[in-house]
Amino acid sequence: MATYYSQPAAANYNTAPLHPQRQRGYRICDQCGTVETPAVKFRLCGGCMTTQYCSQDCQKVHWPSHRIICQHTQTQVKQASAASSGYADENVAKTLRKFTSAHSTLLGWAGFQALQLKRVPANVRQNALVVELSYHNHTDAHRRFSISATHVVPRTYIRDPLVLADIQRREERCRQNGGIGTLIVIIQCGGTSQVMPVEVDPPSKIGWDSRDDWAQVLSHFVESGRTDFKPISTTSRG
Template sequence: MAYAQPAAANYYTTPSNPTPRQRGYRLCDKCGAIEQPNMRFRLCGGCMTTQYCSPECQKSHWPSHKAICQHTSSQISTSKQQTMGAGVNDDIVKGLRKFTSAHSTLLGWAGFQALQLKRMPANIRQHALLIELRYQPNTDSLRRFALKSTHIVPRSYVTDSDPLVGEDILRREDRCRRNGGIGTAVIIIQCGEISQVMPVEVDSPSKITWDTREDWAAVLGHFVDSGRIDFKPISTTSRG
């Protein structure tokens, strides 16, 4: 399908340097606050996936977060030992964490489009988006990964194989639905044997003005391969 304009408002625009960090798309895992330009979220140092708006929220959430945090850290350590050399694996593990954080808006948008959540919200409970990356050593930390392929897989790919991660996804899903959303989209970012699960809490499709796009994979590849983290989704709807 051909489109009159790209899916990103700045698709053809060369970003200024340094590229501004994306803000406003993450939730504090304790209080649910939305990240803002003047509110720098902090990642859990153990699993590097859970984020908090303050040290107080991080501290008070630790008793319930401890199990999944230690489990995630243990799995990452096991993957490092079973695959390539330790030095390369360290780079991949650290790189995937930074990649997921830096591209949070792009990955969330790609998951929304790939699972066709605007047309079929129920897909959020059945499917997940698997993004395979190729590692390429580079002095620029934002260009150490290139898009290899994408796949739609059963959500059980994650939830059944790792019950503890599944429980954490369900916890987020319950919170999202209580707030009027449709649930948690599961995005798996993988490079070799090392992977990062990114749960994205999705608002009601009626409140999202993004158009349905079938060229999402090409857009994902454009921003990932060029090392750009300034993705800005656009809408051509009357409410966009």
Template sequence: MSSLSQMITQYCSQECQKIHWLGHKPICQHTRAEKEKVSASYALSPDENIVKNLRKFTSAHTAILGWAGFQALQLKRVPSNIRQSALLIQLTPRNHPQSHCRFSITSTHIVNPRKHIRDPLVLNDIREREERCRRNGGIGTLVIILQCNDISQVMPVEVDPPSKITWDTREDWLEVLHHFVDSGRTDFKPISTTQRGVYYG
């Protein structure tokens, strides 16, 4: 027989273990507490878990998120919206084994990105992308902010000039976004109508 929490102290029988328990109990409890401290130090805090899961979620849903931002800001009709607006997607965590299903959409808002992004490194990255995009003839960098509690993930998307964008304008973008996120689908392809016909992707 051995002590369950330590698996170190050996006993010849349960009877001997019970007799020794009063003296062994404080040692056993201390060892268990120390093991829990060590385990806890390696475990991620709830905020660290949200950050990690938010990155994975954003990566898995990049196509639908970029498309939704494009539709929400109506960039095909009003390309200048890219300069003063961003799409804020507020999320709620949900318990799911797959990282791309660990959030559900609570609400969406069109916001001023300058009021929501304060990290100088993120702002600098957006600025650099903006400059590169404009040099290459694009309209700028679309900013999508995913927020869960007090934690945000910023997703900058460089947008081509409107003449190169063949995506159809969709008024039902929010329903489409909800459908793909809620169902855990990561296979989104936007619909484009061209002179050659309709295609996906």
């Protein structure tokens, strides 16, 4: 069974900061940590189409360390595409990648709620959220998947050594910046899967409400094709 693991640039889905220059509610450059803003539009790596950079210079500097995981990701994409011939869309791996990008905030929030990180921050080091999808040949690209099941699994569910090494690198960076670690969300459709790491701030800095209905919220936004999800908060920091 072919498995596709991608390593998107770390995204921190947290509350608005007191200082804009330290904002952690958006994606960050995988080389220098610059926050993506309307004035600083990120560029994707042309090989894996997942890692993001604020400039071509950062992309060049990061390439020596990114090369191995980038080439590995490209190989997995090709294998997953070949194995997905049972679906109407032969490019299901690429479609899954676009789906993950479009719903990144929603998926990160669902993982935060599923692992109950507000109550038990240590869960970020032990468990991961698996989101199983069903594929539909819909004319609207944002409605080609629906949620078939969700599971909380041990982090040992991931066994690819290159993916694990990339996650470890992100965790070390997150903790150096004061975070609690990297939340892992695994999105699966048939034999194709994508790993989404999310660097998480301490719960004391996160104003999201704890929600027990996260699975229903996830299904609603995915199946309706909505990509405008925003976390709900009742605190002044949210």
